[in-house]
Amino acid sequence: MSNEHITLTAGDAEVDVLPGNGGRVGGLRLGGVELLRQGERYGCFPMVPWCGRLRDGRFRDGATVQQMPLNAPPHAIHGTARNAPWRTARRSGDEAVLTYDLVDPWPYAGRVTQQVALTEESLTLTMGVETYESSFPAQIGWHPWFNRNLGGEDVRVDFAPAWQEERGEDHLPTGKRIDPTPGPWDDCFGMPDGVDVTLTWPGQLQLKVTSRVEWVVVYDEQAEAVCVEPQTGPPDGLNTHPRLVTPLEPLEASTTWTWTRL
Structure with a gap:
């Protein structure tokens, strides 16, 4: 794992980008306050070429059944790119562009490009998957771990x-849509007009997670952090x-996080 560490800055906002650790955003600090849970598995990682759990690690492409490694038995979870090194294609003071070439165990050739762009009020993550060879099914998403507490009251979602x-007992969608239930959640929600979730740390900060994608997984079953994961399916x-x-x-x-101090 390369320990290349890119720091982007805009005003008093700082973002750490870790190409060698799954192309993840390792930290987001506003006025020195860290918003993301720290640790090599945390921060905010890209989910690609699939998001969340893949039933039994299998998917069908036409008549072919492809098998992925079961890294969350009995399922495969969160794609392959978060455990791989990415390459830095370019970087400036407030932007970084990373690439990752899809390789085994993913059975198709393709390239993932991720742009991380910081302003004083927002962070925008943009990802694309392209192929020059055979077509294949894919998904894109992001898995941020926001700190539940920034030193005051717990965050409100x-x-x-x-x-x-x-959600079935196997943690996978049953295919049935239901009215939203109260949390705590490890659940996927549909937002057909685009993802729009507001995180409020009372008296401190409000952060909006928006995206034109239509699905979001909200995971708040852990004491330390809350995850709001926009994804294409x-x-x-x-x-x-x-x-x-x-x-x-x-x-x-793409997804944009926009913040306001309270």
Whole structure:
């Protein structure tokens, strides 16, 4: 694992980008206050070429069944790129662009590009998956671990989803949509007008997570952190909502975090 460490700055906002550790954002500090849970598994990592759990680690591409390693038995989880080194394509004071070439165990050739762009009020993450060879199904998402507490009251999570994906005992969506239930959650929600979730640390900070994608997983079952994960499809989406990456049509998505001091 390369320990290359890129720090972007804009005003009093600082972002750490860690190409060698899964292309993740390792930290986001506002006025010196760290918003992301620290540790090599945390920060905010890209989920690609799939998001969340993949049932039994398998997906079908036409008549072919592909098998991924079961890194969360009995399922495969969060793609392959978060455990791999990425390359830095370019960087400036407030922007970094990273690339990752899809390799074994993923069975298709392709390239992932991620842009991390910082301003004084926002952080925008943009990702694209492209292929020059065979088409394949894929998903894009991000998995940030926001600190539940920044030294005052715990964070409050506010959002108004159109539905919740009913979760089976295997933690995967059953295919049925239900009315949203109260937390705590490890659940996927549908927001057909785009993801829009507000995190409020009372008296300190408000941060909005927005994206034009239609699904968000909210995970707040851990004491230390709260995860708000925009993604291009639900968990197991390679099987249930496949989005095809073709030589003519890449898969692209972005998410923006916008903050306001309270």
